Each structure stands twice: as structure tokens, then as C-alpha cells.
Amino acid sequence: MRIDLHTHSTASDGTDSPAELIANAAAAGLDAVAITDHDTTSGWAEARAALPAGLRLVRGAELSCRSPDGRGGYCTVHLLAYLFDPDAEAVVADHARARAQRRRRLATMAGRMAEDGFPVDADELLAELPEDSTAGRPHIAMALVKAGVVSTVDEAFERFLNDRGRYYVPSSRTPVESSIETINSAGGVTVLAHAFAHHRGPTVTAEVIKELAGLGMAGVEVDHPDHDAEARARLRALAEDLDLIMTGSSDYHGTNKVLRLGQETTAPEMLDAIAARATGVEIVTAS
Numbered sequence: 001m002r003i004d005l006h007t008h009s010t011a012s013d014g015t016d017s018p019a020e021l022i023a024n025a026a027a028a029g030l031d032a033v034a035i036t037d038h039d040t041t042s043g044w045a046e047a048r049a050a051l052p053a054g055l056r057l058v059r060g061a062e063l064s065c066r067s068p069d070g071r072g073g074y075c076t077v078h079l080l081a082y083l084f085d086p087d088a089e090a091v092v093a094d095h096a097r098a099r100a101q102r103r104r105r106l107a108t109m110a111g112r113m114a115e116d117g118f119p120v121d122a123d124e125l126l127a128e129l130p131e132d133s134t135a136g137r138p139h140i141a142m143a144l145v146k147a148g149v150v151s152t153v154d155e156a157f158e159r160f161l162n163d164r165g166r167y168y169v170p171s172s173r174t175p176v177e178s179s180i181e182t183i184n185s186a187g188g189v190t191v192l193a194h195a196f197a198h199h200r201g202p203t204v205t206a207e208v209i210k211e212l213a214g215l216g217m218a219g220v221e222v223d224h225p226d227h228d229a230e231a232r233a234r235l236r237a238l239a240e241d242l243d244l245i246m247t248g249s250s251d252y253h254g255t256n257k258v259l260r261l262g263q264e265t266t267a268p269e270m271l272d273a274i275a276a277r278a279t280g281v282e283i284v285t286a287s
């Protein structure tokens with residue numbers, strides 16, 4: 001039984017469409033795969049429609065949240081949310097709030113650039129965005145490419161849009177405590193992603209994980225390509241201690257990163273534990 005519970009499609013920053021992701025998961029010999037795009041469920045329907053016999057689909061998302069780091073400060077954490085009802089009131093409200101925040105942030109950055117004479121118009125940018133798209137810096141970057149200010153999106157980030165640049169506005173993230181509550185209230189199950197992947201940036205302490213577990217977080221991702229042996233051992237011990245679900249996943253992004261589907265896997269009894277806790281939506285099999 002091969003189970004991979006953390007993958008991305010073109011619904012966020014992966015390169016496979018949801019249908020291609022499913023086809024590749026089947027080709028990789030997986031028995032179950034989760035689609036966990038960043039802050040969106042927009043790939044769920046296409047993934048479900050593409051599901052072949054023999055492959056189970058776990059619908060999920062990877063939420064970017066703000067968490068106390070356990071050292072007196074804050075850091076960004078990623079919370080995997082599985083099998084929640086996307087139409088639950090709290091989820092819909094959260095989504096609308098995050099979407100409005102992203103649009104405000106984009107408008108502020110574009111406005112600052114326009115003041116300095118760059119040919120970007122915040123109102124125009126927002127008007128052109130599809131209703132449910134994730135507004136962000138790439139949209140300003142593409143406008144700069146279109147206007148001939150830079151030749152690539154990467155160049156726009158390097159010169160103007162990175163977090164050290166003068167036009168940068170930090171995003172305001174949902175507190176992780178409130179995301180756990182939202183997902184739980186929508187019948188979902190939360191698992192803290194790559195908690196000890198130190199080279200990705202600041203991480204939380206074990207004490208924070210204990211607190212989040214106390215708030216209803218169900219599990220931790222133990223086997224992740226960015227975890228070294230020591231990180232895995234510490235997380236496994238912590239999970240055993242706190243009676244948390246342990247998962248293993250590839251964090252596949254298509255050709256964006258060199259991670260293979262099924263590179264890390266989750267034990268069947270752990271997926272059973274997730275399914276047993278969830279009351280939002282079911283694991284899907286091809287009909």
C-alpha cells in the first residue's frame with residue numbers, strides 16, 4: 001500500500017494540472033494520493049473527475065498560517081488540512097477574508113510602484129484577475145513583463161518584488177490556532193507540514209507543536225524530503241508522546257522540484273486514522 005498525502009497541482013504552484021497529477025500518481029503506483037494545493041480547493045473537482053479505478057483521492061489543502069515560534073516570536077507554518085467540507089461557513093468566510101487580504105496587498109504594492117512611475121495600475125490589475133484566483137506578486141510581475149520593464153517574472157522578483165525590496169508588503173497570515181479551529185469545525189483533520197525543515201526558514205519548537213496538539217491539531221508530517229534523519233526522529237518521538245497521527249509525503253510539485261510522487265509515504269493505519277476523524281468529505285474512489 002503506497003500512500004502520498006502532500007502534492008501540488010497547477011491550482012497552486014505545481015506544474016501538473018489536477019488531472020495530470022492523478023494520472024502521474026496512478027503511473028507511480030500509488031494506492032492513495034492527496035491533492036493539497038496552497039490555500040485553495042479549486043483543483044478538487046478536476047482531480048476527482050480524472051480518478052482511475054484503484055486509486056483513492058484524499059481532498060485537502062496546505063494552509064499558510066502564522067504561528068508563535070516558541071522563542072518569543074512568530075513564524076510561518078504550513079498546515080495540511082484533509083477532508084474538510086469546503087462549503088462550511090467558517091471555511092468560506094476564511095477564504096473570502098484571505099482573498100480580500102491578498103487583493104489589498106497587491107493593490108498596496110502596485111500603488112507604491114505606480115507612485116515611483118512604474119506602468120502598473122492596481123485597479124486594472126485587480127479588474128483583470130479571475131474571480132477566485134490567488135492574487136499575488138506574480139500578477140504584478142507579469143504586468144511588468146507585459147509593459148516591457150523587465151523581460152521575465154524572475155527578473156521582476158529579483159529587482160522589485162522580493163522581500164528585501166522597497167515595494168514589498170508582507171502578507172498577513174491567519175493565526176494557526178484559528179485555522180485549526182476552522183478546519184475542525186468543517187469536519188477536517190489537520191497535520192503540521194514539514195515542521196522541522198530548518199533550511200526552509202524559521203521553525204517552531206516542540207513546545208509549540210504540543211500546544212497546537214492541545215488545540216485539536218491531529219498530526220505531524222514526519223517523513224518529508226526536507227527533514228533529515230534527526231528531524232524525523234524528533235518528530236516521531238514527539239508524535240508518539242502526544243499520540244499524534246504521523247504522515248509521510250513527497251510534497252510533489254511536478255517539474256518545479258525534483259521530488260517524485262511516492263518518494264515518502266504514509267502508513268495505511270495513519271490514513272485510516274485520518275479518515276476515522278474526518279466528517280467533512282469522504283475519501284473518493286472511482287465510481
Ligand SMILES: [Zn+2]
Nearest residue numbers: 062078193194
Ligand atoms: Zn509547505
Ligand SMILES: [Zn+2]
Nearest residue numbers: 006008062251
Ligand atoms: Zn507543499
